[in-house]
Amino acid sequence: MVGLTGPSRADAEALDASNPLAGFRERFVGLDDRPYLLGHSLGPLSRRTRDRLAQLTDDGWGGRRAQGWSEWLDLPTGVGDRLGALIGAAPGQVALGDSTSVQLYKLTAAAVAARPHAEAVAVAADEFATDRYVVAGVADSHRREVRTVATDGPDGPITADTVDEACADGAVALVVASLVRFRTGAMADLNSVTEAAHRRGALMLWDLSHAVGAVPIELDGAGADLAVGSTYKYLNAGPGAPAFAYRASRHAGDLPQPIHGWFGHADQFEMGDAYRPHGDARQLVVGTPPVAGLIAVDEGLALHEEAGIGALRRASLAQTDFAIDHAEAVLAPLRVAVATPRAAVRRGSHVALRHPGAAALVEHLLAEGVVVDHRRPDVIRLAAAPLHTRFVDLWDATEALRTLLSR
Amino acid sequence: MVGLTGPSRADAEALDASNPLAGFRERFVGLDDRPYLLGHSLGPLSRRTRDRLAQLTDDGWGGRRAQGWSEWLDLPTGVGDRLGALIGAAPGQVALGDSTSVQLYKLTAAAVAARPHAEAVAVAADEFATDRYVVAGVADSHRREVRTVATDGPDGPITADTVDEACADGAVALVVASLVRFRTGAMADLNSVTEAAHRRGALMLWDLSHAVGAVPIELDGAGADLAVGSTYKYLNAGPGAPAFAYRASRHAGDLPQPIHGWFGHADQFEMGDAYRPHGDARQLVVGTPPVAGLIAVDEGLALHEEAGIGALRRASLAQTDFAIDHAEAVLAPLRVAVATPRAAVRRGSHVALRHPGAAALVEHLLAEGVVVDHRRPDVIRLAAAPLHTRFVDLWDATEALRTLLSR
Numbered sequence: 001m002v003g004l005t006g007p008s009r010a011d012a013e014a015l016d017a018s019n020p021l022a023g024f025r026e027r028f029v030g031l032d033d034r035p036y037l038l039g040h041s042l043g044p045l046s047r048r049t050r051d052r053l054a055q056l057t058d059d060g061w062g063g064r065r066a067q068g069w070s071e072w073l074d075l076p077t078g079v080g081d082r083l084g085a086l087i088g089a090a091p092g093q094v095a096l097g098d099s100t101s102v103q104l105y106k107l108t109a110a111a112v113a114a115r116p117h118a119e120a121v122a123v124a125a126d127e128f129a130t131d132r133y134v135v136a137g138v139a140d141s142h143r144r145e146v147r148t149v150a151t152d153g154p155d156g157p158i159t160a161d162t163v164d165e166a167c168a169d170g171a172v173a174l175v176v177a178s179l180v181r182f183r184t185g186a187m188a189d190l191n192s193v194t195e196a197a198h199r200r201g202a203l204m205l206w207d208l209s210h211a212v213g214a215v216p217i218e219l220d221g222a223g224a225d226l227a228v229g230s231t232y233k234y235l236n237a238g239p240g241a242p243a244f245a246y247r248a249s250r251h252a253g254d255l256p257q258p259i260h261g262w263f264g265h266a267d268q269f270e271m272g273d274a275y276r277p278h279g280d281a282r283q284l285v286v287g288t289p290p291v292a293g294l295i296a297v298d299e300g301l302a303l304h305e306e307a308g309i310g311a312l313r314r315a316s317l318a319q320t321d322f323a324i325d326h327a328e329a330v331l332a333p334l335r336v337a338v339a340t341p342r343a344a345v346r347r348g349s350h351v352a353l354r355h356p357g358a359a360a361l362v363e364h365l366l367a368e369g370v371v372v373d374h375r376r377p378d379v380i381r382l383a384a385a386p387l388h389t390r391f392v393d394l395w396d397a398t399e400a401l402r403t404l405l406s407r
Numbered sequence: 408m409v410g411l412t413g414p415s416r417a418d419a420e421a422l423d424a425s426n427p428l429a430g431f432r433e434r435f436v437g438l439d440d441r442p443y444l445l446g447h448s449l450g451p452l453s454r455r456t457r458d459r460l461a462q463l464t465d466d467g468w469g470g471r472r473a474q475g476w477s478e479w480l481d482l483p484t485g486v487g488d489r490l491g492a493l494i495g496a497a498p499g500q501v502a503l504g505d506s507t508s509v510q511l512y513k514l515t516a517a518a519v520a521a522r523p524h525a526e527a528v529a530v531a532a533d534e535f536a537t538d539r540y541v542v543a544g545v546a547d548s549h550r551r552e553v554r555t556v557a558t559d560g561p562d563g564p565i566t567a568d569t570v571d572e573a574c575a576d577g578a579v580a581l582v583v584a585s586l587v588r589f590r591t592g593a594m595a596d597l598n599s600v601t602e603a604a605h606r607r608g609a610l611m612l613w614d615l616s617h618a619v620g621a622v623p624i625e626l627d628g629a630g631a632d633l634a635v636g637s638t639y640k641y642l643n644a645g646p647g648a649p650a651f652a653y654r655a656s657r658h659a660g661d662l663p664q665p666i667h668g669w670f671g672h673a674d675q676f677e678m679g680d681a682y683r684p685h686g687d688a689r690q691l692v693v694g695t696p697p698v699a700g701l702i703a704v705d706e707g708l709a710l711h712e713e714a715g716i717g718a719l720r721r722a723s724l725a726q727t728d729f730a731i732d733h734a735e736a737v738l739a740p741l742r743v744a745v746a747t748p749r750a751a752v753r754r755g756s757h758v759a760l761r762h763p764g765a766a767a768l769v770e771h772l773l774a775e776g777v778v779v780d781h782r783r784p785d786v787i788r789l790a791a792a793p794l795h796t797r798f799v800d801l802w803d804a805t806e807a808l809r810t811l812l813s814r
Binding site for chain 1: 437451460467475504505507508537548646648680681
């Protein structure tokens with residue numbers, strides 16, 4: 001299909017016509033013919049979510065008001081269990097609330113405090129800024145050293161070997177890494193990396209922000225310890241929607257998170273003298289949960305359940321394959337390098353293109369209605385989010401970039 | 408006006424007719440003739456807020472999507488400055504985001520870490536559960552003792568004297584207390600209590616959850632250090648809306664909050680190696696802010712600005728006076744005690760009634776459409792939130808309680 005000139009728009013249209021998930025696109029609000037390729041940044045709004053939020057303002061907050069708490073109180077863990085099913089977590093281990101950064105802090109601080117004799121915390125190279133800052137902040141306040149886990153080349157994921165190397169002396173309390181790298185879209189191997197950390201006596205905390213809803217994940221199956229992730233990307237829960245935290249049941253007792261809010265108490269309305277931590281994921285909840293955001297997560301999950309993560313992954317791989325083929329055929333001669341790994345098992349759901357003029361190029365693309373984003377210094381990102389992304393969106397964006405670079 | 412039988416419903420109607428704020432009630436959605444007296448728990452939804460949230464789903468998240476971040480990024484501090492004006496805080500000191508519990512944790516941990524030689528943290532007696540739990544959790548992880556600041560009798564506020572007593576040895580890093588007590592509605596004296604803490608070398612953290620939007624507050628004028636508060640009560644920002652944190656400018660350098668998220672960085676999108684704290688309230692922001700909640704806070708503040716906190720306070724005092732008069736006349740003979748202080752300067756904006764059967768009474772009242780709440784063991788709360796509360800609401804609730812108790 002891919003020649004020196006790359007696939008044609010007709011090829012893209014044919015792929016859209018045979019895409020079993022193509023029908024989901026009409027479930028969303030406000031999409032038009034212009035490419036919106038930021039599923040990895042802010043997923044669009046679904047019609048059902050819009051309706052559920054209107055119902056909250058009409059019948060919930062605007063109607064029964066405070067009596068709504070009888071059903072809202074359990075949303076953080078109820079929606080958490082539903083999200084758990086998407087990431088291979090049995091009930092009682094996932095809670096929603098707070099931002100991803102706060103969730104990261106809670107679990108990182110829990111792990112470091114629980115390993116008083118471990119001298120270090122390790123974080124993946126080129127990890128997303130907030131992960132690095134949170135880890136360094138916790139390490140500093142506990143007087144621990146911060147180590148870096150190398151990636152497999154500048155664009156690849158961390159591996160069992162690089163984790164083994166960083167933790168070889170057995171002095172690492174915790175390894176923090178994204179399953180899918182925010183910059184290049186490279187995906188680590190959940191099982192072997194988790195095992196490598198455990199072998200060296202470290203706990204593993206996965207940031208699933210760029211992975212949840214985009215790739216199949218089996219946390220319990222991997223023997224995972226801790227995970228966090230955001231819901232406003234592939235889960236379409238809206239700007240600033242609450243993040244999630246996962247803590248394996250076996251750690252509920254030994255890794256209590258340190259922010260002792262009333263929602264995490266074993267009996268919230270007892271309001272007794274001492275904080276008694278709840279025995280399951282409820283302890284991960286801190287304060288009054290953001291109801292609108294939780295309802296949006298719930299609806300985002302419903303769409304994912306209906307489509308199925310297996311079908312989503314197949315469509316995503318087909319789309320990112322297509323985008324990479326196209327970019328290699330038509331953009332490589334224009335000094336654009338594909339940073340995303342070619343092997344399917346090493347790839348999340350977005351494609352990263354490197355060009356020295358990335359910042360200005362993205363400005364131009366946005367002005368033309370081609371919505372992609374830029375990460376310093378030289379990366380352009382295009383996401384395949386098959387609930388709404390079309391092959392023609394990817395084709396149009398790549399061609400728009402070719403036109404710009406050919407001027 | 409108040410005889411042995413208390414005020415009449417006609418008295419209440421006359422007071423509503425002459426209430427200069429009465430017109431604000433029609434700005435809200437879903438209020439009917441039944442008393443809704445939970446302004447201290449979950450303020451109702453305003454029409455403007457409903458419209459702004461619909462605009463977010465239609466034009467923002469549902470329209471421009473990720474490009475909306477160009478204006479959303481600054482909401483936590485922009486709306487923070489607007490909220491600051493309501494609590495006497497000059498710009499650059501207030502930020503919104505996270506729950507009240509998380510805000511409390513951030514500022515408590517900051518204060519304790521900054522006073523390594525202080526042995527103790529003090530918290531008000533009968534303080535709200537999450538405040539006590541958060542303080543105890545931080546104290547425990549820093550190996551500090553927790554002390555209690557006594558209240559002026561079982562129902563009154565903490566005072567300069569009781570703070571002085573708790574901090575007499577100069578070993579207290581921080582005093583945490585609500586300005587208005589969640590249970591009895593008793594209000595402390597902001598100025599003298601803050602001064603008393605400072606005189607003994609302690610910092611003062613005020614929880615303004617039951618005060619903001621209900622009583623005039625001048626944080627800068629009082630020389631306050633730190634404050635937090637929720638926005639879903641008198642500010643009508645909806646269930647789980649983001650809380651605020653205030654840190655006086657003089658402490659921006661010496662009290663950095665400990666959760667080092669990318670939003671608190673001096674240059675967020677630099678994503679450089681090290682966390683460089685922002686120089687003002689932006690450092691209090693951690694992760695991606697909840698946009699819908701921030702917009703709702705913004706609209707709640709607009710209503711308060713229009714009414715004016717002076718007029719709100721005058722109406723609130725008139726309403727709580729009326730409710731207390733009524734309760735003392737008709738409920739006292741039925742074994743109901745008014746727990747809220749009688750002196751205006753010692754009173755927030757809700758009235759607490761004590762009765763041994765409070766729990767069952769509230770169940771009955773709710774079943775009759777009289778919306779008040781219960782706090783263990785024996786308190787019934789009725790709020791005056793003059794943007795929407797009517798004198799007849801308070802009269803009807805009190806009479807409903809009298810009827811129940813007279814059976």
